[in-house]
Amino acid sequence: MTTFQASYFDGRSSTARAVRVTIDDDALVWVRGAGLELRYALSDVRISPRVGRAPRSISLPQGAKCETSDNDAVDRAAARHRVGALPRLLHALESRLPWVVGALVATLLLGWATIEYGVPHLARYVAMAVPHEIDRQLGREALALLDDLMFEPSQLDAPVRARLAARFEELAAAANSEGATRLVFRASPEIGANALALPSGTVVMTDELVHLAAHEDELIAVLAHELGHVQGRHALRSILQNSTTVVLIAAATGDLTSLGSLSATLPTLLLETKYSREFELEADDYAATLLPRVGIPPDRLVAILQRLEAATSGGDDILLGYVSTHPAIKERVRRLTDRAN
Amino acid sequence: MQQRQTADRLEDAPATAATQRATDAAADAADDPSATPSAQAFSFTGRASEYFGVWIVNVLLSVLTLGIYSAWAKVRNERYFYGNTILAGHAFDYLASPVQILKGRLIAVAFLVLWSVAVEFFWWVDLMMLLFVLPLIMPWAMVRALTFAARYSSHRNVRFDFNGTMREAFVVYVLLGFGDLLTLGLLHPYTAYRRRRFHLEHSSYGGTPFSFSGTARSFYHVYVKAVILALPFLLIAVGLVHAAGLNLIMLLEHLSADELVGAARDGGRGVVSALLPLAVLFLVLSVLVPAIYVDTRLANYAWSETRLGPHRFTLGLDFGRILWLRFSNLVAIVMSIGLLIPWARVRMARYRIERLRLAVVGSLDGLIAAEQQRLAATGDELGEALGLDIGL
Numbered sequence: 001m002t003t004f005q006a007s008y009f010d011g012r013s014s015t016a017r018a019v020r021v022t023i024d025d026d027a028l029v030w031v032r033g034a035g036l037e038l039r040y041a042l043s044d045v046r047i048s049p050r051v052g053r054a055p056r057s058i059s060l061p062q063g064a065k066c067e068t069s070d071n072d073a074v075d076r077a078a079a080r081h082r083v084g085a086l087p088r089l090l091h092a093l094e095s096r097l098p099w100v101v102g103a104l105v106a107t108l109l110l111g112w113a114t115i116e117y118g119v120p121h122l123a124r125y126v127a128m129a130v131p132h133e134i135d136r137q138l139g140r141e142a143l144a145l146l147d148d149l150m151f152e153p154s155q156l157d158a159p160v161r162a163r164l165a166a167r168f169e170e171l172a173a174a175a176n177s178e179g180a181t182r183l184v185f186r187a188s189p190e191i192g193a194n195a196l197a198l199p200s201g202t203v204v205m206t207d208e209l210v211h212l213a214a215h216e217d218e219l220i221a222v223l224a225h226e227l228g229h230v231q232g233r234h235a236l237r238s239i240l241q242n243s244t245t246v247v248l249i250a251a252a253t254g255d256l257t258s259l260g261s262l263s264a265t266l267p268t269l270l271l272e273t274k275y276s277r278e279f280e281l282e283a284d285d286y287a288a289t290l291l292p293r294v295g296i297p298p299d300r301l302v303a304i305l306q307r308l309e310a311a312t313s314g315g316d317d318i319l320l321g322y323v324s325t326h327p328a329i330k331e332r333v334r335r336l337t338d339r340a341n
Numbered sequence: 342m343q344q345r346q347t348a349d350r351l352e353d354a355p356a357t358a359a360t361q362r363a364t365d366a367a368a369d370a371a372d373d374p375s376a377t378p379s380a381q382a383f384s385f386t387g388r389a390s391e392y393f394g395v396w397i398v399n400v401l402l403s404v405l406t407l408g409i410y411s412a413w414a415k416v417r418n419e420r421y422f423y424g425n426t427i428l429a430g431h432a433f434d435y436l437a438s439p440v441q442i443l444k445g446r447l448i449a450v451a452f453l454v455l456w457s458v459a460v461e462f463f464w465w466v467d468l469m470m471l472l473f474v475l476p477l478i479m480p481w482a483m484v485r486a487l488t489f490a491a492r493y494s495s496h497r498n499v500r501f502d503f504n505g506t507m508r509e510a511f512v513v514y515v516l517l518g519f520g521d522l523l524t525l526g527l528l529h530p531y532t533a534y535r536r537r538r539f540h541l542e543h544s545s546y547g548g549t550p551f552s553f554s555g556t557a558r559s560f561y562h563v564y565v566k567a568v569i570l571a572l573p574f575l576l577i578a579v580g581l582v583h584a585a586g587l588n589l590i591m592l593l594e595h596l597s598a599d600e601l602v603g604a605a606r607d608g609g610r611g612v613v614s615a616l617l618p619l620a621v622l623f624l625v626l627s628v629l630v631p632a633i634y635v636d637t638r639l640a641n642y643a644w645s646e647t648r649l650g651p652h653r654f655t656l657g658l659d660f661g662r663i664l665w666l667r668f669s670n671l672v673a674i675v676m677s678i679g680l681l682i683p684w685a686r687v688r689m690a691r692y693r694i695e696r697l698r699l700a701v702v703g704s705l706d707g708l709i710a711a712e713q714q715r716l717a718a719t720g721d722e723l724g725e726a727l728g729l730d731i732g733l
Contacts, residue, residue: 007431009498014547014708016431016497051417052391054424055432065498067431094394103394104680107401114404 001025002077004070008036011063021058021066023077029058031066042081047074049087052095115245120278123240127233132179135236139200142235146196146204147186154185154207161185167216168203168223174293175227177201183223185210193311195222197229199236212307221291221301228286234279284332288339302336305329378653378700385694387425389684395421396683412443426694428496429705436500437493480510491544499710505543513539530560537643546649547710555646563638567631574627581620630664637663644697651702658696666692 001024008019008031017034024030027042040060048057056074058066068074075091078084093099154161168183181201188194193209203226205219213219229235288298309329399414419435426433459466484507491503517532534557541553637660644656670685 007497011498012710013706014497014499014710015706048420049417051420051424052395053386054421055434057434063498067434067498090398094398095391100394100397103397103401107397107404110401110404 002073002080004068004073006031006058006066006068006070008034009065009067011065019066021068023081025080027081029060031060042083047078047084049084050075050091119241119244120237123237123244126240127236130233130236135179135199135201135233137200138235139198139202142198143184143200143202143204150188150190151186151204152188154187156185156207156210160210164205164210164216164219167220171220171223171227171290171294175224175231175290177227177231179230181227181230193308195226197226197235199230199233201230203227203230212311213304214307215300215303217296217300218304218307220294220296221287221298222304224287224290224296225283225301227290228283229279231286232279232282234283238276238279280332281335284336285339288336298336298340302333302340305333305336309333378702380655381429381699381701381705383694383697383699384427385425385687385691386427387421387687387690389687392421392687393683396686409443412446413439415439415442422690423494428699429701431497434495434498435493436495437489476511476515480507480514483514484510487540487544496546497705499547499708502545502547502711503540503543504545505539509539509543530564531557533564533639534560537639541643541647545711547708549650549708552648553643553646554648555643559642560639563635563642566638567635570634571627571631574623574630578620578623578627581616581623584616633664633667634660640693649699650708652705653700655698655700656696657698658693662692 001022003020003022006019006021008017009015017036019031019033019036022030022032023042029040029042029045031038031040038060044061046059048059050056050071053069053071055067055069056071058068058074060066075088078088093103164185165183168181172181179201181203183203183205185205185207187207189208191206191208193212194206195209196204198204203223205223209222210219213222284301287301291298291301306329395417399410399417402410403414416435416437416439419437423433423435456466456470484503484505487505488503491501494501513532513535517528517535520528521532534555537555538553541551544551637658641656641658644654647654666689670681670689673681674685
């Protein structure tokens with residue numbers, strides 16, 4: 001038999017009456033006090049699930065209710081009469097430290113696994129199914145934007161460009177790449193030496209990169225790497241992965257309103273650059289396989305990467321490496337060299 | 342004890358309502374010697390450590406059940422916050438059942454899926470939605486959501502209620518919404534005022550209606566001050582952008598997180614690049630800070646013009662404190678990859694709730710429940726309602 005203090009509300013007005021509630025061994029609920037003497041069967045009464053230390057409601061027939069803060073007493077009575085086992089279990093999960101820690105660890109693991117494996121897989125699956133027209137559209141728009149913002153017409157001689165374009169065609173043929181590919185040139189003092197692969201199969205190479213290379217083969221090596229980005233549909237996968245992550249994070253934390261705010265963007269920003277790093281490595285592997293087929297040793301790629309690293313000001317700061325949009329060049333060089341040996 | 346039937350709605354001009362209230366108060370005073378309003382403070386007894394357990398289990402189970410559990414999670418969440426909000430010794434209660442919420446959510450998802458599929462087949466779907474379907478659905482959804490939230494909330498076992506009409510919802514949400522667009526936002530303070538009034542004037546606690554004595558002019562005052570507050574941030578942002586040698590339009594057109602990080606890191610360009618993310622920061626602040634200002638000041642104003650029968654609310658949020666809470670919460674959440682969200686929520690709730698007071702005339706006992714509640718013995722007649730909950 002369990003007794004506890006409660007407030008009785010008849011459901012007709014807001015008046016509170018102080019009562020004593022007793023749940024006896026015959027599964028009868030007694031409400032006594034303030035001029036009340038009521039009796040109900042436990043089965044006619046509904047006990048609300050416990051949430052932390054919030055007051056418990058015992059809903060009585062005819063819309064009346066008793067509210068009590070003595071959650072433990074209610075739980076004892078419920079346990080005794082084998083009522084509400086599931087809610088009790090849920091409360092235990094939420095309130096006992098080992099379970100909370102377990103839930104925390106499980107959530108973090110699940111979250112990490114989803115972001116590390118689940119999302120990229122899903123994005124890859126979807127990206128491969130997307131029609132090429134989307135890629136071409138993305139590529140066109142991206143090039144227009146870049147031309148607007150930071151590209152200038154190339155200053156390279158026409159024969160140089162024609163030769164490189166021809167060798168690129170050779171490369172694409174050797175790669176059996178699906179979809180049309182072409183090589184275009186731009187000058188960009190802001191970006192410097194670089195090559196960008198657009199989803200449409202267009203590869204943009206900057207004059208600065210052409211000047212930086214010591215040998216034409218180094219440029220072809222870079223083009224092979226860029227072809228890897230095109231083949232892997234990395235741009236589209238990147239977009240898909242980033243938006244999925246944002247949606248997942250928002251959905252999991254229940255904070256849909258923060259979809260646009262900074263707290264959602266920053267973690268995904270970090271993740272976004274991690275994805276880019278994996279794509280860079282994937283493209284490197286592709287190039288390392290493709291280059292021997294056109295008779296170019298992969299260490300041409302190593303050479304140009306080292307030249308690029310020397311040209312840009314940054315050293316190899318691991319923390320910075322994570323935040324950067326390109327993986328630390330040293331790591332890529334190391335991988336490619338290991339692979340060659 | 343005095344039972345007061347305050348079923349008559351205070352629809353008239355403030356002057357008449359004031360007279361009515363004065364008469365009521367005088368009558369009260371005549372009957373009850375202690376009729377001077379006693380200020381009851383709301384209190385919040387929730388604790389971050391305790392709420393963390395509820396929150397993390399909500400997240401885990403929602404993820405494991407691919408979102409189905411989210412309806413149960415929502416109910417537990419609301420019950421936690423409602424149950425830890427105390428007024429005059431008694432807590433609030435959230436009565437919705439998870440199944441109702443789940444039904445509502447599944448229908449919303451089905452609707453969205455249907456929409457996206459339909460767009461693939463019929464090009465005119467988007468246009469139809471915008472011009473016809475949404476303007477009709479929105480008032481309906483708002484009224485249903487407000488009604489649901491009200492009827493499934495109770496205090497001392499007396500449910501709240503909302504009886505706004507869809508016609509007025511159409512005016513307030515759709516027509517005035519278009520008005521906002523057409524006037525490029527100049528109408529917005531008025532729209533905000535009308536929406537607040539719509540919400541409050543049709544709300545009641547049992548048979549006792551809420552009343553709102555605010556004016557549109559006061560809303561305008563707050564918004565104007567907010568715009569003035571935005572100016573220094575904007576000026577700094579523009580100044581920084583000019584110092585970086587670009588102009589603002591370019592910055593806005595090509596804004597992306599990648600470019601920000603890239604710009605910040607590009608050691609070669611040094612100072613010039615560091616200015617860009619700073620400029621963006623000030624741009625963001627020029628929107629966020631006034632927004633928080635409006636939210637805080639309007640909350641204070643609106644609550645302080647709200648009455649439940651003869652009882653009067655006051656809210657005294659301090660803008661500086663709210664600003665600090667918001668930003669420190671944001672930093673904490675980002676640094677903890679979201680794990681401090683429960684702490685942030687409890688912290689904010691505690692501040693906002695404990696600054697709310699109700700000046701009670703007489704006592705809060707004896708407020709009569711609404712007709713439906715008294716008639717519907719088990720309260721389940723309302724159970725047919727779809728658990729529509731838009732995050733209000």
